[in-house]
Amino acid sequence: AQKVTQAQTEISVVEKEDVTLDCVYETRDTTYYLFWYKQPPSGELVFLIRRNSFDEQNEISGRYSWNFQKSTSSFNFTITASQVVDSAVYFCALTTGNQFYFGTGTSLTVIP
Amino acid sequence: NAGVTQTPKFQVLKTGQSMTLQCAQDMNHNSMYWYRQDPGMGLRLIYYSASEGTTDKGEVPNGYNVSRLNKREFSLRLESAAPSQTSVYFCASSRGYVGAEAFFGQGTRLTVV
Numbered sequence: 239a240q241k242v243t244q245a246q247t248e249i250s251v252v253e254k255e256d257v258t259l260d261c262v263y264e265t266r267d268t269t270y271y272l273f274w275y276k277q278p279p280s281g282e283l284v285f286l287i288r289r290n291s292f293d294e295q296n297e298i299s300g301r302y303s304w305n306f307q308k309s310t311s312s313f314n315f316t317i318t319a320s321q322v323v324d325s326a327v328y329f330c331a332l333t334t335g336n337q338f339y340f341g342t343g344t345s346l347t348v349i350p
Numbered sequence: 351n352a353g354v355t356q357t358p359k360f361q362v363l364k365t366g367q368s369m370t371l372q373c374a375q376d377m378n379h380n381s382m383y384w385y386r387q388d389p390g391m392g393l394r395l396i397y398y399s400a401s402e403g404t405t406d407k408g409e410v411p412n413g414y415n416v417s418r419l420n421k422r423e424f425s426l427r428l429e430s431a432a433p434s435q436t437s438v439y440f441c442a443s444s445r446g447y448v449g450a451e452a453f454f455g456q457g458t459r460l461t462v463v
Binding site: 244247269271273275281282283285288290329331333334335336337338339340341342343 | 381383385390391392393394395398400406408438440442446448449451452453454455456457
């Protein structure tokens with residue numbers, strides 16, 4: 239069975255602080271993909287990044303960075319120098335085939 | 351660039367009423383999905399359609415039916431609405447190969463009273 243755990247339900251940071259959102263996954267499949275989505279207050283879900291199980295290279299995109307570690311089954315997301323516009327719910331997801339399995343989300347509030 | 355379009359955006363139903371949520375995508379995607387989002391529960395899969403002509407149950411299918419009308423459209427029907435079906439419903443689509451990201455509609459906020 240596939241499972242995604244986001245233990246942090248809510249996080250509040252002051253603007254310009256760095257923040258890391260944790261994601262731990264479970265799967266017995268050797269081929270899988272991990273995703274991060276952002277859900278701003280407007281409600282839509284926005285795709286941020288995808289990683290496959292064979293690519294453990296970390297990725298940086300502007301203020302965002304992702305750390306994928308198969309040894310700990312984790313795919314963590316760091317926002318550097320957070321901004322108010324980063325306030326949203328962030329979901330981690332896993333797929334091994336047709337279905338996507340989502341975590342319960344982490345609500346991030348960036349305080350000005 | 352419409353992407354995934356859901357209608358309606360808001361709906362209030364009385365217990366026992368029926369309704370159909372409509373979803374259409376214009377990206378020529380093979381796979382389509384219906385999720386519900388509830389506080390503290392994340393997104394849970396109701397039904398999905400891996401390709402035109404096929405549908406499969408997800409994690410929480412009870413009380414729902416779906417129809418993949420054609421490649422573009424995937425509808426979700428509540429035959430007899432219950433208060434437990436109060437939720438935000440999201441339709442999504444993807445190209446259908448393993449690892450393809452899902453694109454989501456704007457959501458439908460449904461309240462059953």
